[in-house]
Amino acid sequence: SIPEQLRDTWRKLSAAEFAGKEDFQREVVRHIETTLARSLYNCDDGAAYGGAALAVRDQLVIRWNKTQQNQTIRDQKRVYYLSLEFLMGRALDNSILNLDVKDMARDGMGELGFRIEDVISQEHDAALGNGGLGRLAACFLDCLATLNYPAWGYGLRYKYGIFKQEIVDGYQVETPDYWLDFNPWEFPRHDVTVDIMFYGHVNQYTDENGKVVKVWEGGEIVKAVAHDVPIPGYKTNTVNNLRLWASQPASGEFDFQKFNSGDYEGSIRDQQRAETISAVLYPNDNIDAGKELRLKQQYFWVAASLHDIVRRFKKTHRPWSEFSDQVAIQLNDTHPTLAIVELQRILVDVETLHWDEAWDIVTSTFGYTNHTVLPEALEKWPVPLVQHLLPRHLQIIYEINLYFLQQVEKKFPKNREMLRNLSIIEESQPQVIRMAFLAIIGSHKVNGVAELHSDLIKSTIFKDFVAFYGPDKFTNVTNGITPRRWLHQANPKLSDLISSKLGGYEFLKDLSQLENLKKFLNDKEFVKDWMDIKLANKVRLAKYIKETNGIAVNPHALFDIQVKRIHEYKRQQMNIFGVIYRYLQIKEMSLEERKNLVPRAFIFGGKAAPGYWMAKTIIKLINGVGDVVNNDKDIGDLLKVVFLEDYNVSKAEMIIPASDISEHISTAGTEASGTSNMKFVLNGGLIIGTMDGANIEITREIGEENIFLFGNVAENVEDLRHAHRFGKVEMDPKLKKVCDTINSGLFGDANIYAGLLSSLTTGCDYYLVSDDFSSYLTTQDLVDEAFKDKDGWAEKSISSVALMGFFSADRCINEYADMIWNVEPLPEHK
Ligand code: H53
CATH class of the missing domain: 3.40.50.2000 (Glycogen Phosphorylase B;)
Structure with missing residues (x-):
């Protein structure tokens, strides 16, 4: 950090927020001419998009830095939303709207010779998701920022998002979605990395106190590199962070020894193997394909995220017993369930806590959202695969299961069927790990995503867990959507008409205000305007x-x-x-x-x-x-x-x-x-x-x-x-x-x-x-x-x-915050 006596100079020179249209235009032109090395003679819509995106991005970054600083200083409990999918779509329009500078951007770009709609449509969708589950995660990020919750998303930075679909002769044909040719919305943090291990074996030692210590070692290392994406809230200074991990070889670019001995292909093979982990999003929605690479993705991502979360917690020098007062982790479906096992491993093997103490911390930290009852979507990983890839984790899963089944035995003595029904391990050929069961056992709350669904999981797939835990562990948070993107951004004319009747855009932050529209049901002109917008x-x-x-x-x-x-x-x-x-x-x-x-x-x-x-x-x-x-x-x-x-x-x-x-x-x-x-x-x-x-x-x-x-x-x-x-x-x-x-x-x-x-x-x-x-x-x-x-x-x-x-997904987020996370919004910084 800069010495106190130099900070005034620094502050005088700090990047500033736009005072008006001209500031915006100046930044657009500067970025086009310098960052993009184009000029007024060769600036097409694509370059105009680049300039506008970079100018708007700067504004986000100023608020983002302050938000992160503010969150660190206030040191409140944070939420971490773990999702393998974030289906974000485009960022420029959304950023302009959330910063409330649409008119300025339209006029500003207009005077420079560009229609804002054409500029916006140049952007490649960030399509790191399949469908409803991934878009829900994206809506939630918007709401968390809008409501000023200190929250981070954690996901994977796929090089290829969901495939592009072409229709040829009536058939679907897939082509790859390479979306990173120009992505101004991410910040690679080459200094924020985590080494992730796969394979290897578990060794047992006795330490100086006579305690048996298990150490997982000898595996293959892959490096996780953080890529951060700013997430602005609507009309607030809060800009939260979405951290996406990319995989890279742990040591250097490629093997020089192989290269020097003439084995050119061999020299880059390891690099490619490492990069494969975050290369592509699995294109299945509501179907579990059970592929080894997918399991690698899951562990890579949760291990990097947990390492990051634990590192941040340790900086506060609090005792471990306060971990869940500072950290709430939400599991978006079972995809991140290994996080439960990984945190237990860190606490027991690395931080040397007692099993029970560690397990209390784990279960009070995690919440699990179930999104499906479809049998083909429920994740089950074969035991031999987990044994091979994550030997120590398999041991921990067995141990979790053992202690859990002992409790079951106490509650339902001599009930073999109950033990079989509740065991994390399904006795099939080969045995498989039921990830949803592990997620339930390792979390303090489990929720479904609509009333019927939450009732159904209690009466069908998780029935025996309700019998064991009682109904209170299970709850419902009905899904929602962000009205900022799905009304204001998607349908600006309708949003404007509503605002003209409700006296401003406050309804976008409090969607219940829409009720006041009823007063205008007999207002002929309003009704006509309404239907004219639909026609348009x-x-x-x-x-x-x-x-x-x-x-x-x-x-x-x-x-x-x-x-x-x-x-x-x-x-x-x-x-x-x-x-x-x-x-x-x-x-x-x-x-x-x-x-x-x-x-x-x-x-x-x-x-x-x-x-x-x-x-x-x-x-x-x-x-x-x-x-x-x-x-x-x-x-x-x-x-x-x-x-x-x-x-x-x-x-x-x-x-x-x-x-x-x-x-x-x-x-x-x-x-x-x-x-x-x-x-x-x-x-x-x-x-x-x-x-x-x-x-x-x-x-x-x-x-x-x-x-x-x-x-x-x-x-x-x-x-x-x-x-x-x-x-x-x-x-x-x-x-x-x-x-x-x-x-x-x-x-x-x-x-x-x-x-x-x-x-x-x-x-x-x-x-x-x-x-x-x-x-x-x-x-x-x-x-x-x-x-x-x-x-x-x-x-x-x-x-x-x-x-x-x-x-409104604002309602959902407040329900999660209240019932599951126990977190409070943070006063927004100046
Ligand atoms: O999640 C949505 C639900 C929707 C459900 C969907 C979903 C996926 O997109 C993928 C996997 C999965 O288990 C569930 O199908 O009904 O609205 C968000 O909760």
Whole structure:
């Protein structure tokens, strides 16, 4: 640090915040001319983006430094959010909005010759996530900063984010997403590194006090290098930190000995091996592929993060007993569960605490969020793999399990079934470690992400844990979304209209204020403005569709959107089957009958995991149907089917505000929460959905009259599946008609779709498409009827938005802070 007597000089010269537009422009030009070495003669939109991003970034950094200093000085309890995924999307627009300098940036760039929208759209999405889980983490970071909580995110700095999706001949084709060509939002900290060990063996020594000490040694070392990303809050000086770890070889760039002896390839092999760890995001959402490299990623990331957290704690010279007064760690799903084992290892093996004392610290530090009940998504690592990769950790897991099962035995004496049900180790061939069980045992609170989901985990997958711990260890925090990105940024016109009625943008920090919109339900001008904005957003999307897909969509048609990961449980297949049925019906209608129809555009988007064959077949079918329907002159505007390529966060920001209706139609009990349902309703779209996940609470908040619900409820799902297994279900005749049409080859070779169709019959229709199909179609007819009543539709739209306050992720973060983390916001620095 700088000596006291020199600090005044230093302070006089410190980087300053913008006083106005000219300051901003000066910095943009300076960065373009110096940092980027361009000039006014060769500055394109890309360079303008670079200049603007660097100028805005400087403003973030000033506040970021002060925030971190302030947090260190105040020394309050901090939250650490461990997530393998942070689906951030673009940062420039978000930073400008959170700093509240949008007008200045628009005018400033305008005078320099650039449209701010064009500049913003130059940015490559930061796509370090798959879907809902990763985007939730990104929303939470925004809220933590906005609410001034001292909080850090910890993740991996993947060189390749989620793949880019192209549609070729109707099929998904994946290409790599190299996003780091120009990324001004990260700061590599080559001085902040951690050595991480893999493999090796455990040795046992007796120390001078006669105590047996276990030492893990002799393994392979990889270096973790910190890359920090500033996370600004909305209209606050707080800028929190997201720390992403990149893997590098532990010693130097490559092996010089090998290089000098002529083994050029061998010399870089180790480097590449090390770098592979953080090279690529696994592209699975809600599917556990169980690959060794994935386990390496998990350990690499949690070990580096914990080392960092412990190092920060040790600087305060507090006793270990105060660790959990200073540190709360939230596990986003089971992916970071090894953190529990790693902290126990650090405390026992390195810091030489007694097992029980260490274990108390561990369990009072961690909280675990469960995001799924799908069996294929629950992580289970084979014991032999863990033994090989992390031998000491396996011993610790066994020990945790042993002590835990002793407690179980005490509570349920001689109950072998209970022991088997609760054991971390599943007695399969080979044995596997049930990561969710380890996460529960090592945490003080476990939460689900919507009421139904939190109830379901208690009554199904974690039932026996409730019997053992009692119900209090389990709680619910219903998911939310940040209104800054999902209203203000995605739909600026609607945000402006709302602010004009509510007297400013305060609602963006207190979303319950939206309730005051109800007063304007009869204000004709307001209602017109509201619907005009919806139309403008639809026109924008229609234009995009024309440009990218070449399909002309009438902006006055009912826009029916389903954008999310492609998964059988989310039932895009049911949607497209419904489209086929609608098509067949229209074909049978007279011209007179057709006059009564509401034109509809079905818009799909979403990625399939590269190895998920059935999901890929669904994409192919959607495109196959689109080819037929969109080129059928006899159908015209009445029906269009669009598949939007490469759905991602920035596209979501354009698509979501353009919906009239969106589809959230998962089999009841399968979608833990869903968060896009909230985004659509907040943007004035209505939804058609099942009684699943957060749809249920959305209904409670906005009222049954404002949502189109259909289908079986979760309680019936088991019985229905049972009936299918015993061949007791006749296929719905309408669905049968759809299947026959697909089989006729109308949408391309029927063989392509054989597996998809047989999943409904020989596959026992696990996702209950045939059970819900008829009520789905009936409800879609109700949607058409409702859409004809323009005033009624507008009323539903506005009153729904008015009642969406509950779904602000600010509410979630306050609930986590209160119920789980026990942390307080920090007064914002000056
Ligand atoms: O997490 C979202 C939920 C959604 C759920 C999703 C999710 C993933 O995206 C990936 C893995 C996983 O276990 C869960 O499917 O329902 O809204 C955020 O909680």
